Amino acid sequence: MRIILASASPRRKELLGRIFVDFEIIPADVNEDTEIDNPQEAVIEVALRKADKVSEGDALVISADTTVWLDRFYNKPRDFHEAVQMLTELSGRRHHVYTGVCVRQGSKCVTFCEVSYVTFRKLTDREIADYVNTYEPYDKAGAYGIQHGEIIESYEGDLDNIIGLPVERLREVLRDWES
Numbered sequence: 001m002r003i004i005l006a007s008a009s010p011r012r013k014e015l016l017g018r019i020f021v022d023f024e025i026i027p028a029d030v031n032e033d034t035e036i037d038n039p040q041e042a043v044i045e046v047a048l049r050k051a052d053k054v055s056e057g058d059a060l061v062i063s064a065d066t067t068v069w070l071d072r073f074y075n076k077p078r079d080f081h082e083a084v085q086m087l088t089e090l091s092g093r094r095h096h097v098y099t100g101v102c103v104r105q106g107s108k109c110v111t112f113c114e115v116s117y118v119t120f121r122k123l124t125d126r127e128i129a130d131y132v133n134t135y136e137p138y139d140k141a142g143a144y145g146i147q148h149g150e151i152i153e154s155y156e157g158d159l160d161n162i163i164g165l166p167v168e169r170l171r172e173v174l175r176d177w178e179s
Contacts, residue, residue: 006050006063009139011147015165016062019174028053028063032075039069040113043100048111051102060177061104066164068118068142070095075141083132083143087151090142092122097141097162103173110173114166116157123151 005016008027016023028050036042043065050063068074068086070093077083100113123131131151137143146152146162160167 002056002059004054004056004059004061006054006061009164011145011163012064012165015160015163015167016170018167019171026054032065039067039073039096039098040100040115042073043067043098044102044111044113045100047100047102048109051104051109055104058106061102062170063102063104064099064165066097066099066141066161068095068097074143077138077143079138080132083137084128086143087120087123087128087131088125090120090144091128092120094119095142097157099161099164099166101166101170101173103170103177105177108177110177112169112173114158114161114169116155116159116161118146118155118162119153120151121153127151 003020003023005012005023005025006028013025030049030053032046034042034045036045046065047063051061055061074086077086094117097116097118098113103110135148144151155162158166
């Protein structure tokens with residue numbers, strides 16, 4: 001069976017590699033903006049768009065979208081200033097991380113959303129600037145990667161979800177897929 005990951009994320013590639021040895025990567029270049037205010041529904045809508053964009057014949061397509069939520073969406077920052085602003089607002093606070101996943105094969109489609117929680121340490125302006133300069137967080141929702149843990153106080157839930165692909169939940173969906 002042909003398997004496609006509709007993502008350019010190296011983190012999602014690594015996570016999907018825990019389930020499949022052989023799969024193709026076809027980045028889905030879609031508009032990730034949405035009018036939906038509900039973060040669970042928004043990430044599922046974007047994941048659906050990504051799967052639809054790269055869907056080919058009977059290939060099994062897996063797509064995902066992740067956002068950070070704390071009173072508003074914290075998607076990928078556009079520049080240094082926006083990354084600093086996001087990290088400043090998240091500093092010392094607990095927020096939600098939502099990942100919407102779409103699994104599509106032909107007309108068969110399943111979507112789901114996983115939520116986890118992350119609490120940042122209280123960060124100084126210098127720590128924030130150093131973080132942005134060191135890790136260049138422009139391809140990460142909320143302007144951070146939990147794998148660069150020095151800014152994280154704690155997390156609850158699925159670590160893989162926070163990184164960008166809830167592997168165990170995806171395994172469950174794929175087990176049911178074949179039955």
